[in-house]
Structures are given as structure tokens and as C-alpha cells.
Amino acid sequence: MDDALTQRYFEEVAVGDEFEEWQQPTSPHVAAFTAISGALAGDGRFHDHAAARAAGLEKAIVPGPMSASMLTRLVTDWMGPLGRVLSLDVSYRRPAYHDDRLRCVALVTDVNGDGDYEGTGEGAVHLDVTMESERGDKPVQGTAIVVMPRRG
Secondary structure (H helix, E strand, O other): OOHHHOOOOHHHOOOOOEEEEEEOOOHHHHHHHHHHOHHHHOOHHHOOHHHHHHOOOOOOEOOHHHHHHHHHHHHHHHHOOOOEEEEEEEEEOOOOEOOOOEEEEEEEEEEOOOOOHHHOOOEEEEEEEEEEEOOOOOOEEEEEEEEEOOOO
């Protein structure tokens, strides 16, 4: 079964659980993403290596909202279709570049003890999320809170 379609349940989650996905945003991926947002489409730092270098960057960069989307995908793939993202807060620390191989990691840091989020019967799970390049840079770091169903 496709992991993105697999449902995880609150009872299966423990503090210290870690999960990851590798992603590699290419120039065509960035172009497709920025085409959706007119605000990003005209910024040469996201498309043109020369414009990015003129701005003091190594080469064209992945837009911040795209990086946040990649971490959101990591979390939603892990929790399954019945989970809900309550919050995702990220901090952009360094640029992620086109064609970087990025390790997206989430670490469970807390679970609510009674497993009953606001009387819904669901359990809240707190996560630290990080994007790490093969160079060891961590361009994006943050936290997420998700609500997951309980079994039965």
C-alpha cells in the first residue's frame, strides 16, 4: 500500500519517533510552483542562476513557501488521510538550491497524554521538522502540531 495512503493512529506514535523523506526540487519543479503564485514568478532569484549570483547567492534558490510545502507533505504523508495539521511554523535559516537533495525529517517531541484533543477523541502530536541538504546545511527548521485519530 502507498505510504501516503496509510493511516497512522495516535496509539502508534511515541516520543522520539523519527521519519524522513528525500526530495530534490529541480528547476522545472520550482517553475511549476512559482507559476501558481504570480508574486514569486517574477523574482529572478528563483529561476535565473545569474540573477541569484548577482543577489549574492550560489545559484537559483527554492522559494520559502515551496520549502514549507515540502515539509507539510512530509507530515501529511506520515500522519495519513484522517489526520489534520493544526499548525506548521517554520524558520528559514539558509537557502535551499535547485537540485539539492534534501532530507526532510520530522521528530515526535510530545503527545498529549489522554489522547483526547478538545473532546474529539483524537490525539495531538507535536513534531520538530527540519530540512537538511547533503552539505549538512539546515535551510528550514520548525515545528508542527497534528491531530490524529485513535483506533476504534
